[in-house]
Amino acid sequence: MERAADILIIEDDPSINEVVCAHLERRGYRCRQAFSGTEGLMLLREERPDVVVTDLMLPGIPGEEIVRSIREADGELPIVVISARITAADKIMLLTAGADDYLTKPFDLDELHARIDAQLRHRRTRGNAGGDATAGTREAERPRRVLVFQTWELDPDGRVFCVDGEEVALTRTEFNILELLMGRPQKVFTKQELFELAWGEPYSVEDSTVNVHVSNLRRKLKPTGTDGYLQTVWGMGYKLHNA
Incomplete structure (x- = not known):
């Protein structure tokens, strides 16, 4: 139970x-x-x-x-x-x-x-990484999926994000946003898509939540010199940029 x-x-x-x-x-x-x-x-x-x-x-x-x-x-x-x-x-x-x-x-x-x-x-x-012990064994045997974009590395299973090998501490929501962007680096994600995929909730047109979290990400990434990887596509949303 x-x-x-x-x-x-x-x-x-x-x-x-x-x-x-x-x-x-x-x-x-x-x-x-x-x-x-x-x-x-x-x-x-x-x-x-x-x-x-x-x-x-x-x-x-x-x-x-x-x-x-x-x-x-x-x-x-x-x-x-x-x-x-x-x-x-x-x-x-x-x-x-x-x-x-x-x-x-x-x-x-x-x-x-x-x-x-x-x-x-x-x-x-x-x-929910596996369920029963057999599923856990299968998961352990499967090669670990790590997302890479230029000097970024993101481990979705270990919930670790690194720049040039140095870990950068992120909140759960910030991590979810980067995981989405790094999973499809050429795609322009609308704010609605990012919100609904990262939060799992319906998006409100006037909601500035995504903007705030992207701004927080840029602030955390600025000391690494990679904040420019996060590109605003005006009138649409966000994508990754080969800065």
Whole structure:
């Protein structure tokens, strides 16, 4: 029997924290509750959850620092932010810090459940390397597929990305975007294609999520001198460029 997914809820408003916890537990999740940023980080160190749901305006340690701390230690752990702050600048800041998704308050509990479930599906898809022991043996015997583009090397199975042999730390979403681009280096991917393939969710026309993650990738790649490999095709999307 598959174990219940563990959700860490970091929210200082007791009424919101309790109603989110009750709603998710009714749907089969196991929830742990923190009512400050400091308590949230303490619980994170004690036991790694499957998804973190966090507010931004928290006593002790603010939510932005929690997101950054998680991303520095773990590029794979899904983070869903719930916040009353709704400006485009807030959204860009969250995605730049490493959040995977966000909902603005007041939010629908069923929508939060759907967002969490989507993050768990993405994680299971990535982690489903073989199934039974026989499949695992077949996988071990199969030559490892490594994607190469100029000085980039990306190992989809090991989830490692290197430039000139030096590993570059990426978030889960950044890795997914590069895996798509390197898998078909001559193709121009529209923002809709990148979003729906990397996130597995329908794309919203006004969504700037892809732009923010590509900008983050360029920033991380700039010290390697390879940020120019990511080419913007104006009016269409992105592709790799033989810079």
